[in-house]
Amino acid sequence: MKPAPFKYHDPKTLSELVELMSNLEDAKILAGGQSLMPMMNMRYVTPEDVIDINGVNELDFIKLENDHLTIGSMTRQKDILSNQKIFDKAPIFREALNHVGHIQTRSRGTIGGSLCHLDPSAEIPALASLYDASLTVVNREGSREIHIDEWVLAYMMPSISDEEVLTSISIPVWKNPHGYAFIEFARRHGDFAVCGAGTLVEIDANDIISKVAIVVAGVDVKPLRLSTLETDLIGKKATKDTLEYACSSAKKIEAISDVYFSTQYRQRLAGTLIKRSLEVAIERARIINNDG
Amino acid sequence: MADNREITIKVNGKDMTTYVETRLSLGDVLREHFHLTGTHLGCEHGVCGACTVVVDGEPIRSCLMLGVQAHGKEVTTVEGLSKGEDLHPIQEAFWKNHGLQCGYCTPGFLTTLFSFLENNSDPTEREIREAISGNICRCTGYQNIVNAALDAAKVMKGS
Amino acid sequence: MGARFFGADVLRAEDRTLLKGSGQYVDDIRLEGTLHGAFLRSPHAHAIIKSIDTTKAKELDGVHAVYTYDEIEEPLNQPIKQPYPHPLIRKDILGYPLAKEEVCHVGEAIAFIVADTRHIAEDAIPLIEIEFETLEAAVRVREAALPNAPTAHKDSKDNIAAELNIKFGDIEDTFSSADHVLETSFLQHRGGCHAMEGRAILASYNSSLDELTSWSATQCPYLIRRSLAGHFQMPESRIRIISPDVGGGFGPKAGFYAEEIITAFASKKLGKPVKWIEDRQEHFVTTNTQRDSWWDLKIACDNKGRISGVRGKIITDQGAYIPWGLLLAFTSMTPLPGPYKILSMDIDQQVVFTNTVPNTPVRGAGRPNAAYAMERVIETVSRHLKIGSAEIRRRNFVEKKDFPYKTGLIHFNGTPMSYDSGDYHQLLEKALDLADFDNFFERQKQARENGQFLGIGISSCIEDTGNGPYEGVTVRVDTMGKVYVSSGAASQGQGHKTVLTQIVADQLSVNIEDIHVEIGDTSKFPQGVGTVASRVGVNIGTAAFSAANEVREKALNLAADILETDLEDLEIEDGIIRDKSRKNLTISLGEIALKLAPMSGGAVPAGHSASLESTSYQASNGMPHASGSNVCEVEVDIGTGEVKVLNYCVAHDCGKKINPMIVEGQIVGGVVHGIGNALFEEMIYDDGGQPQNTNYGEYLLPLATEMPPIKVIHQETPSPLNPLGLKGAGEGGTIPAAAAIVSAIENALTEFNVVIDRYPVTPEYLCNLIDKENQIEV
Numbered sequence A: 001m002k003p004a005p006f007k008y009h010d011p012k013t014l015s016e017l018v019e020l021m022s023n024l025e026d027a028k029i030l031a032g033g034q035s036l037m038p039m040m041n042m043r044y045v046t047p048e049d050v051i052d053i054n055g056v057n058e059l060d061f062i063k064l065e066n067d068h069l070t071i072g073s074m075t076r077q078k079d080i081l082s083n084q085k086i087f088d089k090a091p092i093f094r095e096a097l098n099h100v101g102h103i104q105t106r107s108r109g110t111i112g113g114s115l116c117h118l119d120p121s122a123e124i125p126a127l128a129s130l131y132d133a134s135l136t137v138v139n140r141e142g143s144r145e146i147h148i149d150e151w152v153l154a155y156m157m158p159s160i161s162d163e164e165v166l167t168s169i170s171i172p173v174w175k176n177p178h179g180y181a182f183i184e185f186a187r188r189h190g191d192f193a194v195c196g197a198g199t200l201v202e203i204d205a206n207d208i209i210s211k212v213a214i215v216v217a218g219v220d221v222k223p224l225r226l227s228t229l230e231t232d233l234i235g236k237k238a239t240k241d242t243l244e245y246a247c248s249s250a251k252k253i254e255a256i257s258d259v260y261f262s263t264q265y266r267q268r269l270a271g272t273l274i275k276r277s278l279e280v281a282i283e284r285a286r287i288i289n290n291d292g
Numbered sequence B: 001m002a003d004n005r006e007i008t009i010k011v012n013g014k015d016m017t018t019y020v021e022t023r024l025s026l027g028d029v030l031r032e033h034f035h036l037t038g039t040h041l042g043c044e045h046g047v048c049g050a051c052t053v054v055v056d057g058e059p060i061r062s063c064l065m066l067g068v069q070a071h072g073k074e075v076t077t078v079e080g081l082s083k084g085e086d087l088h089p090i091q092e093a094f095w096k097n098h099g100l101q102c103g104y105c106t107p108g109f110l111t112t113l114f115s116f117l118e119n120n121s122d123p124t125e126r127e128i129r130e131a132i133s134g135n136i137c138r139c140t141g142y143q144n145i146v147n148a149a150l151d152a153a154k155v156m157k158g159s
Numbered sequence C: 001m002g003a004r005f006f007g008a009d010v011l012r013a014e015d016r017t018l019l020k021g022s023g024q025y026v027d028d029i030r031l032e033g034t035l036h037g038a039f040l041r042s043p044h045a046h047a048i049i050k051s052i053d054t055t056k057a058k059e060l061d062g063v064h065a066v067y068t069y070d071e072i073e074e075p076l077n078q079p080i081k082q083p084y085p086h087p088l089i090r091k092d093i094l095g096y097p098l099a100k101e102e103v104c105h106v107g108e109a110i111a112f113i114v115a116d117t118r119h120i121a122e123d124a125i126p127l128i129e130i131e132f133e134t135l136e137a138a139v140r141v142r143e144a145a146l147p148n149a150p151t152a153h154k155d156s157k158d159n160i161a162a163e164l165n166i167k168f169g170d171i172e173d174t175f176s177s178a179d180h181v182l183e184t185s186f187l188q189h190r191g192g193c194h195a196m197e198g199r200a201i202l203a204s205y206n207s208s209l210d211e212l213t214s215w216s217a218t219q220c221p222y223l224i225r226r227s228l229a230g231h232f233q234m235p236e237s238r239i240r241i242i243s244p245d246v247g248g249g250f251g252p253k254a255g256f257y258a259e260e261i262i263t264a265f266a267s268k269k270l271g272k273p274v275k276w277i278e279d280r281q282e283h284f285v286t287t288n289t290q291r292d293s294w295w296d297l298k299i300a301c302d303n304k305g306r307i308s309g310v311r312g313k314i315i316t317d318q319g320a321y322i323p324w325g326l327l328l329a330f331t332s333m334t335p336l337p338g339p340y341k342i343l344s345m346d347i348d349q350q351v352v353f354t355n356t357v358p359n360t361p362v363r364g365a366g367r368p369n370a371a372y373a374m375e376r377v378i379e380t381v382s383r384h385l386k387i388g389s390a391e392i393r394r395r396n397f398v399e400k401k402d403f404p405y406k407t408g409l410i411h412f413n414g415t416p417m418s419y420d421s422g423d424y425h426q427l428l429e430k431a432l433d434l435a436d437f438d439n440f441f442e443r444q445k446q447a448r449e450n451g452q453f454l455g456i457g458i459s460s461c462i463e464d465t466g467n468g469p470y471e472g473v474t475v476r477v478d479t480m481g482k483v484y485v486s487s488g489a490a491s492q493g494q495g496h497k498t499v500l501t502q503i504v505a506d507q508l509s510v511n512i513e514d515i516h517v518e519i520g521d522t523s524k525f526p527q528g529v530g531t532v533a534s535r536v537g538v539n540i541g542t543a544a545f546s547a548a549n550e551v552r553e554k555a556l557n558l559a560a561d562i563l564e565t566d567l568e569d570l571e572i573e574d575g576i577i578r579d580k581s582r583k584n585l586t587i588s589l590g591e592i593a594l595k596l597a598p599m600s601g602g603a604v605p606a607g608h609s610a611s612l613e614s615t616s617y618q619a620s621n622g623m624p625h626a627s628g629s630n631v632c633e634v635e636v637d638i639g640t641g642e643v644k645v646l647n648y649c650v651a652h653d654c655g656k657k658i659n660p661m662i663v664e665g666q667i668v669g670g671v672v673h674g675i676g677n678a679l680f681e682e683m684i685y686d687d688g689g690q691p692q693n694t695n696y697g698e699y700l701l702p703l704a705t706e707m708p709p710i711k712v713i714h715q716e717t718p719s720p721l722n723p724l725g726l727k728g729a730g731e732g733g734t735i736p737a738a739a740a741i742v743s744a745i746e747n748a749l750t751e752f753n754v755v756i757d758r759y760p761v762t763p764e765y766l767c768n769l770i771d772k773e774n775q776i777e778v
């Protein structure tokens, strides 16, 4: 299990990087290496050129301004996990990222890597979807912004060309303190989840849901925002019936299947997890209301 | 045509320079070029954790990092934990708690815990189990490894 | 003086080196000029090789040789020899060192490339041009067993490798007179080896001496030597196999594989050492696994739940070849009665070829299957007659007064299965106490009120350990008083060196630091079997005890002559022999050794024999039977189907323990292996015979986060069969585990009437069982 030969490049700046990208025919970007390296070791992927972007420091940053969180694509998962500013404004990040791999993979794995690899059950794309994030992609000619919904073209396929590089993700975080929960089911700790569900919610003093976002991962080829359900929930009282309603509507999602899990099981799981994440998020929202 | 580079890595406190093919993983470089065979390759696809080494203070999988990427960095391998005949408290605790059987996974557990315990002086059992969840051991059933880590934490905190 | 080290938690002698990272596993060993090998392996489950062209691969810079079947010379171009021949094997099919014409499973070796580095060797693989004609594959074993199924081998008419039967008692009478006849059917899947070090070989042939030395990550170096001698038609004395530090064994690393031949062949051809390190993907598709077995059993019992008879049929997936003969098939049948007194049995087993990786023992071999089957029988009766799961076992156990107890079955070594000693009733009570079983049901009720589903499961088992024929040990004292111990039993982490040291130190009354142990090297000891089947502790323990005792006797006898005292007045302390009453009258073991040493022109004192040493092959006088009762508690999340094992209690009886710390390590590790079998490990093939999960992200080994606290308590009924009272302990954790977990899950889901009919129990499978008869709210 040794990688095939390749030529190694290690640009130090973004401009060097895009220059290289436009000149090389068959290049792969090496970010944290947690997905690409295994595939190269197994020779599933045998690029002629490997462009290591770990030296491009300008891609490694976390910025929070005016309720807008911008994270450079080379920011390590561990840095997001431990960032207090992100935790204060968007605590769901910590809860979700705790499920990502293990300490040895989070210390290398990057947010951009996850967003480009696009495993259907991955947490980071799910968070991006939950927040209606947009991504910035750059090539030699300039840059473009792309909404997360359009970013995922198909199973593990991002909307990016061979000459482009993902530079950052921009996340409009919620202004007010809110309830949140990210719950997932994986066979073992740190495994890719079978299915995960994230919820953000605000409720008013009368326990009425005033704002809500729900995402489910691992059910479709890409993270799914449940916008119809969200609309339905607005104005509803946070009761057991409401949770059941969310659960049963989640069970109707058209789900994928593979050798490990059937459509039917994923739907059942989506129901369970969405209900649970909504329940926890509402409970946390209540605590915030009571404290505030 | 093979793509080669000269790299210098500070391994266990000593600068080591070699000329390597760029496709070699850090694990391969440590083993083949520096003859530090304590770092084991158990899966070469980033799951078993046997190859864990500490790079600039962070535990990483040396099968998923290229040797050239470690150029200019500081690497601690299992060989760097003990000082001469003196075992590191974690190694000592593994010995006393029978935390190893075949020993193949052991270097990865030691390096992972070395870096984890440096940053977490008072871990709970659950935290230790999560910290080592990226390391597979087929022999021990983990229990004695967890006990060893709890013991080592106490010793390290005391010193 | 009593034992000082026997029975104590002596820290392992092996560990310091391993902890410092200076262990020497095969891949760590460096020989000047070593070349590295990689295999081209079959991508097809079943195919004919139409043509193969290695020209381009040979031309690649850094490639030294590419071998295919055609390049393998006489006498090596023969199929691999069956190491365990048996008259019941109908089709004794084993592969060739490299595939001759037909490939019968994905991963079968077709060509071997030797190059300067492993990287280059792998670069050459895609340069080999090869054309296949694919054949229909036999994949699902129950279909493969049918008369008109596609055959796993093109020249076979069917896939039946062997048919076995075991029986005793009057089965017809038992069933016709039974109060109840019940049934249970289930699938067992044991999974693969997954030692953290894969297989590994470094072969070095020295042409001027015509000698082959091979370092191999094997459990059985003597088997490798014997097999290589057969294949190369070379005397065994010219072959040296060393198993250095080995990173786990678990059964599949005990076999003889094609790679042993090919690396040695390449080294001989090229005149250089050749190394092949199995990578993890190869491990999944080439290292033997223990595959599916399907069980259909009928049970005869009375109204009180006393089981009188079991009859039925097993279909076993043999994979593509039969490299271990029928060992696995037999070990899944002969221990079947377990700790229970059963009056009659009649079981058939069909061993069936498929186009999957060959089936051979994994930790416990067939014993975990047999134990699981019997526990299913017990649980079936318990459920049907509504008798508690502890009580039903009490009613069926062999009683203490029954020992030695003959089950009526014959072991595959030809001797009757006879349980030497034990106390199954007391052992169960110990386990129940440890698990706080009596209060569980209150805990369960309370948890249920909070919406949690807790369950408890029991599993009781026996284990035939310490099987023969023997393992040898030499103990020799040198003139400095240092003690050398050598033995044929290689270690893969079980701490053989430590336990040998303990026994010898006690018998010779010397310090542990003065003992030097050599194992796992065929040049250091003439004969050996290997570390499999929980047999080594018993065998080397017994042989070491006897050899050391003989050395002691020899030394004391000579000392008595020299000191002119009575033998009875002498004692040894820290290597010094002295007269008990006249303490200044002493002679050291080293001095005695000098008197017996091979000094030119000297003479062996009259009445004594040469060299202060002894070799013993003394074995246990029959197979000591260990036993265990386990109780585990689980929580099932009915919303996801997840099973959490909350705690796991083991009461175990392996007689006298040489080193309790090591025994406990074996048990805990074994339990976790069993939990892996019950809940996680599954090697999946698609209908075409393509393995689906050849990586550790998808083939799930147990991790620390999912494992429960495991408590172990011991009962000690010494085996009367060997002087130290030993019984084996290496597999006692694994054997009962899956049954305990499965019963606990069923118990948690009692209200859903869930009956589990397969393991591993996956979350989806469990959800389907829950949903089948129930409209539930998650």
Ligand code: FES
Binding pocket: B040, B041, B042, B043, B044, B045, B046, B047, B048, B049, B050, B051, B052, B061, B062, B063, B064
């Ligand atoms: S060898 Fe690197 S994680 Fe297994």
Ligand code: FES
Binding pocket: B099, B100, B101, B102, B103, B104, B105, B106, B136, B137, B138, B139, B140, C196, C247, C248, C493
């Ligand atoms: S001690 Fe053998 S794999 Fe951990």
